[in-house]
Amino acid sequence: MAEKTIEKTGPAAGPETEQAAPPPAGTGTAGAGADKAGTGADKAEPQPRSVRVVLFALMITMLLAMLDNMIVGPAMPTIVGDLGGMEHLSWVVTSYTLATAASTPIWGKLGDMYGRKGSFLTAIVIFLAGSVLSGMAQDMGQLIGFRAVQGLGAGGLMVGVMAIIGDLVPPRDRGKYMGMMTGVMAVAMIGGPLVGGSITDHLGWRWAFYINLPLGAVALAMVTSVLHLPKKKAEGRIDxxxxxxxxxxxxxxxxxxxxxxxxxxxxxxxxxxxxxxxxxxxxxxxxxxxxxAEPILPLHIFANRNFSLMAVIGFITGFVMFGAMLFLPLFQQSVQGASATNSGLLLLPMLLSMMAVSMVAGRVTTATGKYRVFPIAGTVLMVAGFFLLAQMDTGTSRLTSGLYMAVLGAGMGFLMQVTMLVAQNSVEMKDMGVASSSATLFRTLGSSFGVAIMGALFNNRVQDVMDDRAGALGGKVTETSAQLDAASLAKLPEAVQDAYQHAVSSGTHSAFLLGAAISVVALLASFFVKEIPLRGSGPEDRPTVIAE
The missing domain is CATH 1.10.287 (Helix Hairpins)
Known part of the structure; x- marks a missing residue:
């Protein structure tokens, strides 16, 4: 007997409403199917177990999307050694990033127009096909092209996960599930580099791509068999x-x-x-x-104050978070003498704090329906965390830097899921996909800008300090690389090592101060967020399973 998951909620409250509007007839994830079910649909008992199974599949898919770049990173030197093409190495990452960012809004709109399930399954298949092809690549040109295919699918994975949660779970309950997704992201950030290094050492770099297949197959099978959403027939054509x-x-x-x-x-x-x-x-x-007629990114959603504010906060969160993920391991390796593996483990205070706070914030949101305090608390902690990290120097202990990272992680934990929750709660159900894709896109663009701008500031500062402290020899070192690991640093003369450690400390100081300043903008934006009550989690709001 087939089962159908039905969302009985209507559109979220508009930009100026104080309570959620009643659901209009025929809305929700079942569409017309709910009308056909008649009173039987209305009297069906909730079956939260089926929803949990779907959410487990979504967690696997989120893990799939987040793990990929984290696993591939440690394999890069081995890939170059096997395929050659060192001069094109950056394109292995760039082609993936470009395809992901460019396709994200399109996937969101396709889900809104033609149905969430079909577009999500298509994205998984494209991602897995790109993974297989990348693992089979025979030269750097093929790998770059196949990584673009993989990125094209990846653009639909995170958007699909968040939009389907938006379809299945009422806003009042959505926080705890999005908190779980943030936890999955933290697990991927912690475990990805470790798994990637181990796979490359024992199985070869091609398995850094093939490892996606079993996870993807499980997600594909579970989503296909358990998730039942209506097919949509769009009236207009895609723009x-x-x-x-x-x-x-x-x-x-x-x-x-x-x-x-x-x-x-x-x-x-x-x-x-x-x-x-x-x-x-x-x-x-x-x-x-x-x-x-059917815009890829409907401009009317930006008329909602909360949505626009979440776009700004999401952009800044991406900007500073990925900057921190880049420069903290560099500081730990170059200044504190950690190995590449240990520098990843030393990020645990930030990532565990982010995961724990996100889970707690999600459950509090579910219990109280309140969320405005979280972007304010998150941005306050983010400003404080970056300011503390900017105080680190060559004498800072690992314990002290770990405590500073925990403060930053707590701020991130408050922000990671609430930005998506409020963005989705600010639009009607018909725009759920574009709301999810827009929030994802702004965070992605923020990370690109953050890495570039903070990286330029860091490199310039390192160059200046090396020139001052080590003269011509220091300039020669930084021409070779502004980012040396602990092993490479140990081969340099002692005077140059000391100069480089001070240079990196000064560079991270400048980068983190910029992060604190940018975070102040997010803090100011958070004070303008309006508390629009989330719909409750009573039986009338829960997804139900209808036997057909």
Whole structure:
């Protein structure tokens, strides 16, 4: 006997409403199917077990999406040794990032127009196909192309997970499940590099991609068999022109942040041209969205104050979080003498704090229906955490840096799930996909800008300090690399080692101060968030399973 999961909630409260609107007839994840079920659907007993099974499958998919880059990173040197093409190595990451960022809004819109389940399954299949092809690559060019295919699928994974949770779970209950997803992300960040290094050493780098297959197969089977959502028939056609303009604009901006200050100088012709192309494409995209029957990114959702504020806070969270993930291991290896493996483990205070706080915040949101305090508390802790990290120097102990990281992790934990929750609660059900994809996109773009800008500031500061402390020899070292691990650092003369440690300490000080300053903007934005009551979690709001 088939089962169908039905969401009986209507659209979330609008930007100025003080309570949720009653659900209109025919809305929810079952659509017309709910109407056909008649009174039987209304009297069915809730079956939360089936929803939990779906959510378990979604957690596996989230793990799949988060683990990939974390696992592949440690395999990069081995890949270059096998395939060659060192000069194109950065494109292994860039092609994946570009495809993910550019496709994210499109996946969200496809789910809204044609049904969430079909688009989500398609994204999983594309991701797995890209994983297989990447593992079979025979040269660097093939690997770069297949990584783009993988990234295209990855763009739909996180969007699909968050949008399906939005379909199945009322806002009042959604916080605890999104807290669980944040926990999965933290597990991936902790375990990914360790698993990736172990797989590469014992099975070979190709298994860094093949490892996605068993996880993906489990997720695919569970989603196919358990998740029953209605197929939708869109009245309009997808906005191909808008999709093309948005893709070009996002790609240009990501390339600017990826190449600027590394491949090309910030004031080079290539970077200036990319900036011009990106700005022109996005301006054209805005004009197209105003006239499109089915816009990729409906501009009316930004009229909602809470949604726009979550976009800003999400962008800044991505900006500073990935900057911290980049520079903390570097500080630990270069200044505190940790190995590459240990530097990953030394991030545990931040990641465990983030996971624990996110879980608690989700449960409190479910119990009380209140959430406004969390973005305020999160941004306060984020500012404090970055300010504390900026005080670290060559004499800072691992215990002290761990405590500082725990403060930052707590701030991240308050923000990671609440930004998505409030963004989804600020739109109608028909825009759930684009709300989820927009929140994901802004965080992704924030991470690209954060890594680029904080990285440029760090590298410039390291160069200046090395020139001052070690003279010509210091300049030669930083020309070779501004990021040396503990083993490479030990081979340098003692005077240069001391100069480099002070340079890295000074560089991270500048980067973390920038993180604190940027976080103040998120803090100011959080005070303007309006407490729109979440719909309750009574029987009328829960997903139910209807026998057909």
């Amino acid at each position: 191909y022109l808008g999709a093309a303009l948005l893709t070009v604009g996002i790609s240009a901006l990501v390339l600017v942040t990826t190449w600027g200050g590394t491949e090309y100088a910030w004031d080079s012709a290539v970077i200036m041209e990319l900036i011009g192309i990106g700005v022109a494409s996005l301006i054209g995209f805005l004009f197209v969205q105003k006239k499109a």
